[in-house]
Amino acid sequence: MRSHINSRDPLAHEVLAAVLQVRSARGSDRPPSLQVLLWRRALDPHLGRWSLPGGRLRADEDVETSIRRQLAEKVDIRQLRHVEQLAVFSDPRRVPGPRVVATAFLGLVPSDVDPEVPEDTAWHPVEDPPRTAFDHRDIVTGARDRLRAKLSYTNLGFALVPRRFPISVLRDHYSAALGYRVSATNLQRVLSRRGLLTDTGDTAPSGRSGGRPATLYSFVHDDMQVTDPFAAFKPPSAGRARTS
Amino acid sequence: MRSHINSRDPLAHEVLAAVLQVRSARGSDRPPSLQVLLWRRALDPHLGRWSLPGGRLRADEDVETSIRRQLAEKVDIRQLRHVEQLAVFSDPRRVPGPRVVATAFLGLVPSDVDPEVPEDTAWHPVEDPPRTAFDHRDIVTGARDRLRAKLSYTNLGFALVPRRFPISVLRDHYSAALGYRVSATNLQRVLSRRGLLTDTGDTAPSGRSGGRPATLYSFVHDDMQVTDPFAAFKPPSAGRARTS
DNA sequence: ACAAAAGTGTTGCGACTACACCCATGA
């Protein structure tokens, strides 16, 4: 504890990322869910709790470079398809000890990679995360809400799915991320009307119990674009909901 | 210049605000415009250029407290009706000399106050700002865009206008902020349908050349709320535009 | 043939734009 605090004291800056991915419980055929990568703290403030990956900002990098470097170094996430700033967390007492200001990020990993992560990290459902260290839970919530909002008016879905996918898979990803069941029919039409999807010409083999083979689609752009200032995919109209 | 840079060096943090207000050119009866408060730098890096108000983050305050304090202290803006974080600017070379990371804010002042500001500050149109110091122009642009977007799906208009206002005044403010002419008729209907406006019962006296006296309305809430995940007030449909 | 899964046609609704028209005041 310093006895005197100078108002122009420099302070430490860290970057943190809520890395989200739509994942299926291994083996199970329950629907996949939106999950966040957390690691268990090995040091004392909040030892044993779950926290977001990240670390100190270096002198020669900006915050986005920093979070990308740290994710690549520490948890082997090189497959990030999208990274964006969420907010600054700056409560002077947000962490015990010397002050640290944090810049929080949202990161997205497509579901067809399973990045190798260290022993002490694990994926947790964003809807029901474990007890986290510091203010990290707020960051997870913020990341989830940002993703949900942007699915409605941007092409951000591209960052959740493999390059090529049948509509049913796309539907499962949107449903997992949004937290409610979305209609494959209307999803296809909305995204097509906006010019976001292309038919690759190929089809996926039909499943174990037959059925018409599904056309493989892909997103036209692989960077985020605002496609519609309007939002869509609102939760079903709460009364006659039956979104097949 | 330090000869050795340690990657865990602490660094300075500043807060900056793009304070926006819809203002009329004094005396003129041209339509009002969206303007930003800038002050002329008296110190050497970029001496004489225009810059955003703000300053160093103190050890005992979070970034929002800090920007509110600094605006109150330095430029006598106590009438902020809305403050929100925009983004972190962290390029290591964004300012000459020792590194400073900045958190940028959007601030809104209603048009019925004319805050007393120091000699060396002035309001400038956001559409055509003067040459600014550092990366401050990007912050101004970001603030403008954030305001425009939020006018479409929140009640943020409340922060631009006086407490009570006729629809024609509201229309002028939306038009100034959005940069294109908005229909008073439809503006009233959209905001009413969303439950954002109330009829105060009073009316404004009719102007110099007669006309029906206007009802005075006010916003129902005086804090920001997301009222519609959808956007509205898109520019007129570029072909048959005649938005009276 | 029949089940299963993919995809299309069609209807209805809600929210917005555009614009004609009516209302209340000052001169």
Added chain:
DNA sequence: TCATGGGTGTAGTCGCAACACTTTTGT
């Protein structure tokens, strides 16, 4: 009574949700 500005009625459009129906496969 006329000019001026405020406000309402109403028709057309667009985007989406819902759901019935058709298509294409495996068994």
